[in-house]
Every structure is written in C-alpha cells, then in structure tokens.
Amino acid sequence: MQVALVGLGVMGKNLALNLIEKGLTLVAYDTNPDAGAELISQAQSLGIAERLHIVSDLGDMIKRLEAPRSILLLVPAGELVDKVCSDLVEAGVEKDDIIVDCGNSNYKDGIARKLKYQNKFEFATMGISGGAEGARHGPAMMASGSEGGWERIEPWFEKVAASYNGDSCFARVGQSASGHFVKMVHNGIEYALMQLIAEVYQLLRFGTKRSPEEVAAIFRSWSEGRLNSYLLAISAHILELKTEQDEALVDLIDNKVGAKGTGLWTAQNALELGIAVPSLVAAVQARHLTNTIDTHAAKEMTYQTKETDEINVDLDELKDAFYLASLLCYRQGLALIKGASRAHQWKVDLAKTLQTWRAGCIIRADYLDDIAEGVEFIDTLSNETKALRKVAGLAVSSGLAFPVLSATQNYIATLSTASNGHLVQAQRDYFGEHGIKTHQGETCHLTDLVDIDQKVR
Incomplete structure (x- = not known):
C-alpha cells in the first residue's frame, strides 16, 4: 500500500x-x-x-x-x-x-x-x-x-x-466534514478540562494554602481510581517538577495562556446552533482574560489586586465535584456534536466518536464509560451533585476565580432546578411584545392575561 x-x-x-x-x-x-x-x-x-x-x-x-x-x-x-x-x-x-x-x-x-x-x-x-x-x-x-x-x-x-x-x-x-467538527469539539472539551484542573489546583494552592507538591500528590491519588485521565496525570507531573534551586517550575511560568483557535470555533458554533456549552465557553474566555493586559482595553480592564480568603474544603467532596464537573464538560461537547449532526444531517455516531477518544488523544480518560451511559447515569450521582454545589460555593467565597467550575454548576442547576426564564420572557414581551407561552402551551401576550393600566416609562 x-x-x-x-x-x-x-x-x-x-x-x-x-x-x-x-x-x-x-x-x-x-x-x-x-x-x-x-x-x-x-x-x-x-x-x-x-x-x-x-x-x-x-x-x-x-x-x-x-x-x-x-x-x-x-x-x-x-x-x-x-x-x-x-x-x-x-x-x-x-x-x-x-x-x-x-x-x-x-x-x-x-x-x-x-x-x-x-x-x-x-x-x-x-x-x-x-x-x-x-x-x-x-x-x-x-x-x-x-x-x-x-x-x-x-x-x-x-x-x-x-x-x-x-x-x-x-x-x-x-458524513461530510463532521470529522473536523468532532475534532473541534474535542478541543473545546480539552480547553474546559484543562481549565477545570487548573481551577482545582488554584483552590488547593491558594484557597487552602497547599504547596504544588502537595497538590500533585492529591492529583496522583485521584488518578489511581476512576478519575484517571491523561490531563490529570500530566498536571500532577508538572506540579512535581522543580528547578535545581528547588523552586516549583509552575511558579516560574508567565500567567498567559495561548490558543490556536479551535476552542473559539467551538464557542462560536455553539452560539450559532443555539446549544448551551457554558463550561467550554468559560474556558475560552478564561484564556482571553489571562491576556487582557496586552489588549487595547487593558487600562479599562485591569483592576486593583484584591485579597482572597482561605477556605477549608473536604478532599472527598472536592474529588466528587471534580468528577461530576468533568463528566458534564464531556456531555456538553457531545450535545453540541449531536445538535450539529442533526442540523447538517451528518449522521454522527456518538458511540464511534467516544471510541476514538478512549486512547491516544489528549482527553482520554478511564471514566469515558460513565460518559457513554448518558444523562440517566449522571442523574444517579446525588452525592456528587451535592458536592459540586458545595465546592463551587466555597470556591467562589474565597474571592478567587473559578469560571469553568461555576459555569458547570450553573449548567446542571439550570437544567435540573427551578428556572428564571419565565421572568426574562415576560420582560421581553413587556417592552417588545415578543409573546409568551403559558404552561398550557398557549401563545399570547401579558396583556391577554392581566390588565396593565400604564407601563413603566
């Protein structure tokens, strides 16, 4: 051949x-x-x-x-x-x-x-x-x-x-060019997982005052169980590296993250298709924020350094929260692939897609079998769901930034708890007469349901 x-x-x-x-x-x-x-x-x-x-x-x-x-x-x-x-x-x-x-x-x-x-x-x-x-x-x-x-x-x-x-x-x-779309979303998931790991590192390093070496040990222990993944393993290795002067290598690296564009494409296509992938979008924006000082708007977007608070986080709860957040990053990516496949009539096979990710690639992980189980499996993770809520709240209370962790908690909460969309749609109809839909499926306007004597000027 x-x-x-x-x-x-x-x-x-x-x-x-x-x-x-x-x-x-x-x-x-x-x-x-x-x-x-x-x-x-x-x-x-x-x-x-x-x-x-x-x-x-x-x-x-x-x-x-x-x-x-x-x-x-x-x-x-x-x-x-x-x-x-x-x-x-x-x-x-x-x-x-x-x-x-x-x-x-x-x-x-x-x-x-x-x-x-x-x-x-x-x-x-x-x-x-x-x-x-x-x-x-x-x-x-x-x-x-x-x-x-x-x-x-x-x-x-x-x-x-x-x-x-x-x-x-x-x-x-x-069909068609779906292979490149799948690879694009793969990279969007990669962005989210990398940022999520970095946020867990940040919580442990600056929120609980652990050393890079101590954080590496935690990541290593997680890798011995169901959380084993390529990205977690390399993160542990990076945090173990020291210079000849016994300085942690990670502390010598400039806090600016580069990008080749596929993460941005993922965010753009998700918006175009109307499919919510907040964790993936947050990861792209997190990279942009690290480069804010180099933009024309730097003076307007650079703020005074603020003190942060020390927190106490349970490591088992943190592990459960990280596990669920990781699963949800993948699920968002798969939802985007499925939506694009439907829109373009590509007939993408999600089982084959996951098979390509099981080895050799950057987002390979032992828990891909859990991801393949789908939403039904995630719905059974009650302890992990509670842990994600608690850890996300604790993390934000420290004053540090957790864009992907927060976005992921918001994602699952929006899809599984009471929503605020009804008020936003009412606002749209109030000023723009865009219409509302009742629980009975009837499309109408606010004025059809109640008397509004005089709108706010």
Whole structure:
C-alpha cells in the first residue's frame, strides 16, 4: 500500500514514521528540504528507510504513486490547504484519488472544499489528536465522509491509530466534514478540562494554602481510581517538577495562556446552533482574560489586586465535584456534536466518536464509560451533585476565580432546578411584545392575561 504525505512538521514527521513502521510505503513532500532529510535520518536509525521516498515537488510525488492515489495533508489550516489542493490538481491528481485534510481546519472550509473539488478528486477530512507522541505511536483519528477512497486506506489507519481493549481509535464518525467538527469539539472539551484542573489546583494552592507538591500528590491519588485521565496525570507531573534551586517550575511560568483557535470555533458554533456549552465557553474566555493586559482595553480592564480568603474544603467532596464537573464538560461537547449532526444531517455516531477518544488523544480518560451511559447515569450521582454545589460555593467565597467550575454548576442547576426564564420572557414581551407561552402551551401576550393600566416609562 502506497500513501503520500504533504507536510513534515512535528505532526507530519511523527505520523510519517508511524505509517512506515506499520508497513506502508510512504512518499513524502515538504517545501523545507531539511524536514525531509531529518525524516530520512530518523527512518534510517529505525531500519525502515527502504519504505520512505522523499520528493522535491508535487509532480514527482504524483508520478511515484499508483492510481488511485491516497494523499494526506498535514499543513497549517487556512489558505495553505487550498493552495496545496490547487497545486495537486495542476500536478495531475485524478477524480478517483482521495486527498485527506488531517490538519485542524475549520469544518466549514471542509464543506466548501468538498464542493469545490468534487469533480477533480475526492476530498475528505480527518481530525487527529494526541500531539507529537500520539502521531508517532498511535493517535485518535476522527475521520468523516463516504468517499470510495476510504476503503483503500481505512484498514491501515485502524492499525496506525491507538487502540483500546483491542479496538482501534480510528473511526469514520459521520458524513461530510463532521470529522473536523468532532475534532473541534474535542478541543473545546480539552480547553474546559484543562481549565477545570487548573481551577482545582488554584483552590488547593491558594484557597487552602497547599504547596504544588502537595497538590500533585492529591492529583496522583485521584488518578489511581476512576478519575484517571491523561490531563490529570500530566498536571500532577508538572506540579512535581522543580528547578535545581528547588523552586516549583509552575511558579516560574508567565500567567498567559495561548490558543490556536479551535476552542473559539467551538464557542462560536455553539452560539450559532443555539446549544448551551457554558463550561467550554468559560474556558475560552478564561484564556482571553489571562491576556487582557496586552489588549487595547487593558487600562479599562485591569483592576486593583484584591485579597482572597482561605477556605477549608473536604478532599472527598472536592474529588466528587471534580468528577461530576468533568463528566458534564464531556456531555456538553457531545450535545453540541449531536445538535450539529442533526442540523447538517451528518449522521454522527456518538458511540464511534467516544471510541476514538478512549486512547491516544489528549482527553482520554478511564471514566469515558460513565460518559457513554448518558444523562440517566449522571442523574444517579446525588452525592456528587451535592458536592459540586458545595465546592463551587466555597470556591467562589474565597474571592478567587473559578469560571469553568461555576459555569458547570450553573449548567446542571439550570437544567435540573427551578428556572428564571419565565421572568426574562415576560420582560421581553413587556417592552417588545415578543409573546409568551403559558404552561398550557398557549401563545399570547401579558396583556391577554392581566390588565396593565400604564407601563413603566
């Protein structure tokens, strides 16, 4: 089996080695000749260089591949993807060739490209998670589309991807560009989980005055049970790291968080679809707030430092609260995927989606089985629900910021307790005559139910 790969950056280079090691013959191209030379050197050291061919231009790459061709793109999202696709058309790709965009492209771009290139080649999308380590040894792979070309390469991707209990973490999750949408939401969940862990660290570090090393020990103990996850494990490791001067590494890092855009896309698409994902949105905004000082509005948005209060939190309750909050972050993401699938008629399989997340990816966790149980399972977690209420209240009372923890508590409370929406809708009808709906399902106006002699001026 021959496959071509365009783009030998960190992800491309590591995926290339993974592909070759699994038995594929790879033809690789990058505009940077040093990237190809480095890949050859690594392949030689592993004794697999005979299955690798580095080419100097796309035309040579096309000639080396037997038709129908399978070409993977691992180039930065945006205009460069279109440029490479256009260059491949000029280089001689044919209608039955499949080109798979494996980068972090916006799913809307994927939909447009499928239409743009439909008579030139088969265009497909696939999200890949796991970072460089995952790409090298087995990533999570969220593919989409029904193109015939998938039949040629799907068996190989099942081998290249991570596996969990003997099942591959590669799947075609749905139609069209749903693979990139699923990967986008995966990243939105990732934002929320990272921020949630950071908030629990903050509560323990500054709310209860524990050291980074003590917080790491707590995270380690949680990881030994049902809370085991990749993100919790790396957080514990980070908090254990010290310099030669015995300083905690975490204390030397600037308090500004970067972002590549997929978290923002998640928030934007949730708003467009009218699906509430407050924990995921709060995580995006939390990152923005860390960079406030660099904005034009910095002077207006920088406030005087305030003292915070020490609190006493029960560690078992904190553990239960963190567990439920984590489950709810995933559930919000799955609700967004389900809503988008319905709106776009993608027929996304949520079971397959969760399967791709079980190993190899950044949001892998032992409790994904619990998430798969759905809302019915979450409704049985009465102790965890009470713990989340208590911990969220205690955390906020300290004066510290807990955007995701608070948003998650608000999410479950809004969906499971008395709502205030009836008053807001009454306000809308009062000043804008937007209408109200009664418990009997009747649509009317306030004035149909009561006399309003004179409205407030």
